[in-house]
Amino acid sequence: MAQLIDGKHLSNQVLQDVAAEVERLRAEYDVVPTLAVVLVGEDPASQVYVRNKVKRAKEAGMGSIEHYLGTETTQSDLNQLIDRLNHDPEVHGILVQLPLPSHLNEEEVICAINPVKDVDGFHPLNVGALAAGHASLVPCTPQGCMIMLRQEHPELSGKHAVVVGRSNIVGKPMAALLLQANCTVTIAHSHTKDIESLCRDADIVIAAAGQKGLIDADWIKPGATVIDIGIHAIEVEGKRKLVGDVAFDSVADKAGAITPVPGGVGPMTIACLLLNTTRATRNQLA
């Protein structure tokens, strides 16, 4: 049975560091790091994510400002709000929960956020900084995955990592971070041929395809490390359950280490969001 990489435990450690940094910022500058969260529409999964982010921010001693906007919100309304938050000296981080309702342009929204307050790390300036190897605000999910990976592999250099998925917010930044850690990186996507054999060759498999149970034990080299980023809500015997992109039970019998869903990447993502908020605060005060 694979070693379980416990995202809850690790995220608590990160959150303790965050709380300590919040205290230092308060003592040094008399400032409370503050995260503004914007949610547009009624998507139930997004509502849960936002609630959790706000709750954890408060627990870490941060300020939080929430803006819940109706589905009918226009691009101009949203741009105006972002502009206000960009210029508000008491707001240090801005997060617009994605996905947005389909009439809104996500790209435009991401570009409207001041890069120094872009705690998701999605602004093109932060994406470019990551590609160039000197990013300060790194996308939260891949950042959390790297902390989990280093738990298993303090030295990642020379490992072959396959990232399944190439989205701007997960797959691509994940690949950039692995490359920075001197892994040999293969990026697979929906057009990739024979993904199974690519994965079977990997020391590390990162599952970020958004396809429930896509990766099963046949894809995995014995002893490999498997990080499951996927989140899917399913119903089992009338009860809601979360599962990932990895067929957990079969893969756990073959892998060396694996992240569970829930309790894996999810909590790390939130912890890294708050870590980015303290970084953004310090950058703005320096």
Ligand code: NDP
């Ligand atoms: P996207 O849908 O934006 O991207 C999915 C990627 O996977 C695309 O690059 C797509 O390829 C590729 N893909 C889809 N199907 C296959 C397949 N059968 N084989 C190989 N590649 C495939 O998703 P996201 O990156 O935003 O999210 C991925 C998953 O991670 C989702 O389940 C999401 O809910 C979850 N997630 C979890 C987070 C957490 O905190 N745990 C945070 C963010 C996301 P192509 O580009 O060719 O279309």
